[in-house]
Amino acid sequence: MEPVDNDDPKSVDEKIDSAQVDDDQELVLPRDADKAPFNAADDAPAGQDDRGDVAWNFLTDVLREMQMEVTVHRRKPREDSGPDEIRLEIVGHDAGRVIGKKGQVLAALQYLVSRVVNKPGQPRRHVVLDAEGYRERRDASLATMAKRLGQQAAQEGKIITFEPMNPRDRRVVHLALAQFADVVTRSDGEGEDRRVRIIPVRK
Amino acid sequence: MTLKELIATIAKGLVDHPDQVSVREIESDNNALIELRVAREDIGKVIGRDGRTAQAMRTVLTAASSKLGRRSHLDILD
Numbered sequence: 076m077e078p079v080d081n082d083d084p085k086s087v088d089e090k091i092d093s094a095q096v097d098d099d100q101e102l103v104l105p106r107d108a109d110k111a112p113f114n115a116a117d118d119a120p121a122g123q124d125d126r127g128d129v130a131w132n133f134l135t136d137v138l139r140e141m142q143m144e145v146t147v148h149r150r151k152p153r154e155d156s157g158p159d160e161i162r163l164e165i166v167g168h169d170a171g172r173v174i175g176k177k178g179q180v181l182a183a184l185q186y187l188v189s190r191v192v193n194k195p196g197q198p199r200r201h202v203v204l205d206a207e208g209y210r211e212r213r214d215a216s217l218a219t220m221a222k223r224l225g226q227q228a229a230q231e232g233k234i235i236t237f238e239p240m241n242p243r244d245r246r247v248v249h250l251a252l253a254q255f256a257d258v259v260t261r262s263d264g265e266g267e268d269r270r271v272r273i274i275p276v277r278k
Numbered sequence: 279m280t281l282k283e284l285i286a287t288i289a290k291g292l293v294d295h296p297d298q299v300s301v302r303e304i305e306s307d308n309n310a311l312i313e314l315r316v317a318r319e320d321i322g323k324v325i326g327r328d329g330r331t332a333q334a335m336r337t338v339l340t341a342a343s344s345k346l347g348r349r350s351h352l353d354i355l356d
Binding site for chain 1: 280283284287288291292323326328330331333334335337338341342344345346
């Protein structure tokens with residue numbers, strides 16, 4: 076059997092570097108005021124993370140131009156993620172519009188923020204946008220499903236292949252099964268047709 | 279207009295030469311045609327691999343337009 080080079084699920088989609096983001100400050104989206112809306116009551120380290128600031132500023136500007144009544148919060152990276160993750164959460168009256176059908180608008184915004192933050196020649200920073208907990212809820216159900224299918228793959232000794240998914244969703248599956256000793260996960264196929272396979276490990 | 283500014287804001291974040299981003303908005307009734315021009319070497323940055331960046335801009339533009347009760351179309355000119 077060919078060795079499966081898949082012990083690090085992060086390498087499949089996104090490379091994580093080790094920059095530090097340790098703030099969890101609340102940031103208020105001004106309607107037309109200039110930037111610097113850092114909440115004084117929670118003045119943890121603004122300015123410690125330039126690329127996190129770039130992400131927040133860009134998203135804030137775009138949402139303002141979209142005339143969305145929302146605020147953007149800076150969140151700590153998730154525990155199952157690298158410490159370099161830039162995580163922003165959008166809350167407020169127009170959060171539903173910002174999410175869009177099937178999360179399409181949120182996904183588009185996240186993609187654009189990631190393009191702005193990740194210019195060539197820099198270590199890649201993972202960018203996650205959420206709105207009113209939408210992605211978190213969705214990721215949680217996808218991870219639950221992945222674990223169930225992981226058990227099934229291990230029990231039945233067969234490879235289970237997912238529908239094509241975007242990099243973000245594939246990553247959720249890889250991470251959900253990273254601790255499963257009985258299976259490995261890998262992505263195959265190109266572009267829109269890329270899918271995750273859960274492969275039982277022979278003992 | 280705001281849709282024009284939206285596209286300009288996004289494009290300026292993406293490119294290496296934000297000073298060379300120009301956006302024109304052509305309006306008719308409830309429709310808007312947004313024309314985006316960037317420096318020649320930045321065209322790839324606003325289109326993206328398999329057109330993904332352009333698609334993301336269109337998705338965001340559509341969401342902003344619908345809030346205004348309008349429709350809009352983005353053209354990237356080279």
